[in-house]
Amino acid sequence: MPDRVLLLGGTAEARLLADELSSEYDVVSSLAGRVSELRLPVGESRQGGFGGVAGLTQWLAEQGIDAVVDATHPFAATMTAHAVAATTALNLPLLVLRRPGWQEQPGDTWHWTPDAQAAATLLPKLGRRVFLTIGRQGLAAFADTGLWTLARCVDPPDPVPTWCELLLDRGPYNVAGELELLQTRQIDVLVTKNSGGDMTAAKLTAARQLGIPVVLIERPPLPPGIQVAHTTAEVQAWLADRTG
Template identity: 55%
Template sequence: MGSIAPRVLILGGTSEARALAAELVAREVPVTSSLAGRVAKPRLPQGDIRVGGFGGPDGLARWLADHDIGAVVDATHPFARRISASAATATASAGVPVLRLERPGWQPGDCDDWHWADTLADAARLLPRLGTRALLTTGRQGLAEFAGLDMWLLARCVDPPDEADGPLPARLEVTLSRGPYRVADEAELLRRHRIDVLVTKDSGGDMTAAKLHAARDASIPVIVVRRPARPDMPHSADVKSAVRWVVDRTKR
């Protein structure tokens, strides 16, 4: 009988991270998934789970050595820059192979009215020129960037904002929900709240793309925040190829 495969660390609570964990557990590859702990009731992946930070790149490098990690997959959200930078530095220091698993970004269609912004602050500056009632789907931690706007805003979040997230816009309503979403439901949300502009991050994927289809059908402009630059590392755009990468590096 062969020896047990080295343990794999999956960073992130994305749908891709959960799918990868399930595939590896089914192949009897030991897996630990690390969640940031920013969502109160996250969807939990299969395998072992840890919650919280590592204490920067040095702390992560020590954790990799202490737990005999054979490979790391950075499957964090496309906008989670800090942990990706730590993963790149820590894996290089520890000599552990690392892969970035990231879903492709969204692309506008011929009938879309998209306006790209480099940051949330840029999106906030652009917003008053495009509408008067906005749906914000950029997460609770970025709401402070819109605090100075004198316009009606509906923020959709998984968890409610709190004091640690900074100041909130004065004319803000919050709705709590979690994808996946349907186009018909998104269209009803836009109609019910008389939304005339949508703000989103370029998160990609199918779980939250319905809002883009609903905005297109309603001829509503969309501000799309570009993804931040990522550290240079091997990259996979789908779970299937990530599974192959992991299996190749954890064979015994």
């Protein structure tokens, strides 16, 4: 009987990994369910939370899970912390899949900040028309900047903010489209999280070409001692090594 693997997903890498592992493992993908139109992976999946560390620990034990792969978003720090605690309690192997972060290139003007509040404090020094691409969580930190703001989200926040203009859209995006958006809205500063990956990187290329400064929010640190992979191939090798 194939090993049973819990894949904490919601990212493009998680969907790809579910497809790659489906022929050799009994994979269950878990999705947070925070967007209205989820892109479901191949195979068995579940939606919603587990009920904290205790709920996840109980679920892992009841489902007979043999290994856990955390392929959540790089900013899903709470889920990762819960996965660490639950797998430690059950002595289960855990691997975190994290896509590489974006790297500054010649022509970029990047400003790194530790969190959304620090980014909001910095903004008035950099521009007057802001393009926020941090998702709907954390928008409130920018409510009092006094700057004209365009916020792009997949789904509208609840409650819907009145201090900014909302643009509801989902990637992947291309450079031509991002250039047009930045120019037509007269954006002069971009704010984003260091999510990494190709789906939303076009905005950085567009900002570089237009000479627009970018404020990047750093990723939360991973818990110490956690094994990390950067590609799906590394995950497959890790699982193969564990199962012989």
